[in-house]
Amino acid sequence: MKAIIVTGGDIDLSSLADYIEKNKDNIIISVDAAIKNLEKINVLPDIMVGDFDTLDDDERLEKYASLDVEIVKHDPVKDFSDSELAVDRAVEAGIKDIAVFGAMGKRFDHAFANVLILQKYKKLGVDITVYDKYNKIYVKSNHFTLEKDKLWGKYISFFSLECKSFMKKLSGVKYPIENRMIDSIATPSLYISNEMNGDRLEAVFGGDLLVVESRD
Structure with a gap:
């Protein structure tokens, strides 16, 4: 339920x-x-x-x-x-x-x-x-996938809730990530407004990420 x-x-x-x-x-x-x-x-x-x-x-x-x-x-x-x-x-x-x-x-x-x-x-x-x-907001831990036809809007953004989170892989998006740090202090806006360019997004990371799916 x-x-x-x-x-x-x-x-x-x-x-x-x-x-x-x-x-x-x-x-x-x-x-x-x-x-x-x-x-x-x-x-x-x-x-x-x-x-x-x-x-x-x-x-x-x-x-x-x-x-x-x-x-x-x-x-x-x-x-x-x-x-x-x-x-x-x-x-x-x-x-x-x-x-x-x-x-x-x-x-x-x-x-x-x-x-x-x-x-x-x-x-x-x-x-x-x-x-x-305009927004769908949730927290994900460690690994998740997302189908494009289920996306709330055009954009998807990521924020570390632990100051720093290591993103091993983010694929299926316009701006992919591989082995980079999501740092909410040094680069707070670096990972906003990404867009899916494939049918399926996959994210592999450590810690908790705040995920925002958004549209104008």
């Missing part, structure tokens, strides 16, 4: 609705005021998580509780963001594959924290993918 977490950032509702339609058996978790976006596309969540300070609507919470939606309410004074608490709730249910929508909103602090969450849970064996209209 997988989970779809909808947070309070900017969301392309058509992309969200399409993803939910194609993944009907997934658990849907609404974070704080994100329920307003789910209402716009007539989607009932399974779980609502947050301190609900931005929602501030007890009647709405009571309504969803009466519809058998699980309400997980946290104190506003806490050590974790609502998004991270939503991921924790999914992991508690034994879910290891999570899609997140709305994580890249106006607040950079929240967006950056959400990116760091990807690495935290990757080390715990949980795969999280963040989607917005």
